[in-house]
Amino acid sequence: MTLFLFVLLAALVFEYINGFHDTANAIATVVSTKVLTPRSAIVWAAGWNLVGALMGTAVASTIGRGLVDTSVVTMATVLCALLSAIIWNLFTWWLGLPSSSSHALVGGLCGAALATAGDNWAVLKWSEIDAHGAHYGLWPKVVLPMLASPLIGFVGGWLLMMLLTVVLRKATPRLVQLIFGKAQLISAGFMGHSHGSNDAQKTMGIIALALFTGTQSGIFDHVPPWAHFLYTPTFHVPYWVIFACALTMAAGTAAGGWRIIRTMGHKMVKLQPVHGFAAETTAALVIHGASVFGIPVSTTHVIATSIMGVGASKRLSAVKWGVVERIVWAWVLTLPVTGLLGYGLAQLFHALGQ
Template sequence: MTLFLLVLLAALVFEYINGFHDTANAIATVVSTKVLTPRQAIVWATFWNLFGALMGTAVASTIGKGLVDTNYVSMATVLAALLSAIVWGLFTWWLGLPSSSSHALVGGLCGAAMGSASGNWAVLKWSTGLWPKIVLPMMASPLLGFIGGALIMLVLTALLHKTTPRLVALIFGKAQLVSAGFMGYSHGSNDAQKTMGIIALALFTGTQSGAFAGLPDWAGFLHTPEFVVHKWVMYTCALTMAAGTAAGGWRIIRTMGHKMVKLQPVHGFAAETTAAIVIHGATTLGIPVSTTHVISTSIMGVGATKRLSAVKWGLVGKIVWAWVLTLPVTGLLGYGVVTLLHKFGI
């Protein structure tokens, strides 16, 4: 029971970090275009993140039972996965790089599961889970974000070429409130579910191993003989992510909202709308896509329509390296941490 409480604490810490680490996903564009002040944008994003987090559990199911063989998962496995993701999230936040909290969690879980299975690759559900739900979307979603952002921006440019800049700014200053809300909603609906899945996996593992045996009747809500995401897990994760979002991740907001490309309200609208559509589609399919990758490439695609030199490609290169390294680094961390935990008899 003590180990489960540590897992639950680590999961909520990860969810909180995910909230302030990925705040930039929802508000960087609306802040950079000065449609909302940073504080106003955070309140707006927090509300929609909370609302979105309560919508469905398809992504949670993918994380909890679709990626690794649960027969090799213990409380130590889940704890190692979470600790790995927390370390990577804090490290990239400190560097101001918008890395993927989703892929950090997936990498940590896969590495920890392999460590628990003594390096057996068969523990990974490659053909039914990792390839179609993680690796393929990891490659496709940034492309969809970049191409979609560019196309929407080109269409808007064609439609508005006779409209005065002042009127365009006025219209899309209002429209961006809607697109920012949609982005916050889609981010909450996808990202919050990942931690829900991890907690549900821990509850299922604890029930199977007998960790909750002998608990008083009031603790019956912990028993999970079949993998399911309980309502209390949904509400806890949603509120924790909302709290993290409210804290704000200013380092990453500056990177995405000010350093990558200079945006006007119409550009922000195009980027947010593109990203929100891609993320919402992934959530509907139960795919834990990286919201960071999608919004970042949507901003790049929108910026590239102005001129290729408008995007600061040197900074983009650093961001992409963080993306590439996330899965292998957290996988190695997860493997190492779970091996260490096992050596201490955990």
């Protein structure tokens, strides 16, 4: 029971860090275009993050039972997965790099599960089909979306910005500024909502996995009557988990993440409100679609490449590719580094438990 409490605490810490680490995803563009002040933008994003986090559990189910064999997972596995994701998130936040919290959690879970299973790679679900004929596993739910979503974000941002350029070609700069200064409030809210609907659910899934694992292993058999709500004989996401994760992510978002906001909003591309609207709308549509289908995409990847696509619509040199290169390296390294961290922590935990 004590170990579960540590897992729950680590999960909520991860969710809080995810909130301030990924705040930039929702508000970097609206801050850089000066449509909202930083404080107002954070409040706006936090509110919509909260609303989005309460919408559905498809992504949570993917994280909790669709990527690794739950029969092998222990409470220590879940704890090591969370710790590896927390370490990586804090490290990249310190560097000001917008890495993926989603991939950090997935990498940590896979590494920890592999160590728990005694290096049996069969513990990882690569590509399977459920009773309804739907595909799930690491390949269709993580690897393919990891490759496709940034590309869709870049192309979508470029196309939408080109379309807006054609539509607005006769409009005065003042009129464009006036229209999209207001419209960007809507796109920023949509982005915050989409971010909450995808990112908050990842922690919901990991807590639900811990509850299911604890029930199967008998940890909750002798809890006092007031704690019977922990008993979870079948995998599902309880309402208290949904609300706890939603509120924690909103609180983290409200804390801000200024290092990453500066990278996302100022260093990659110089943005005007119309560019911010195009980038946020594109990213929000991609992320919302992924949430509906239970795909845990990286909101960081999608909004960053949408910003790049919008910038490239002006000219390729408008994008500061040196900054982009640093971001891409963080993306590439996230899964393997957190996988190794999760594996190493699980091995250490096992050794200490002997």
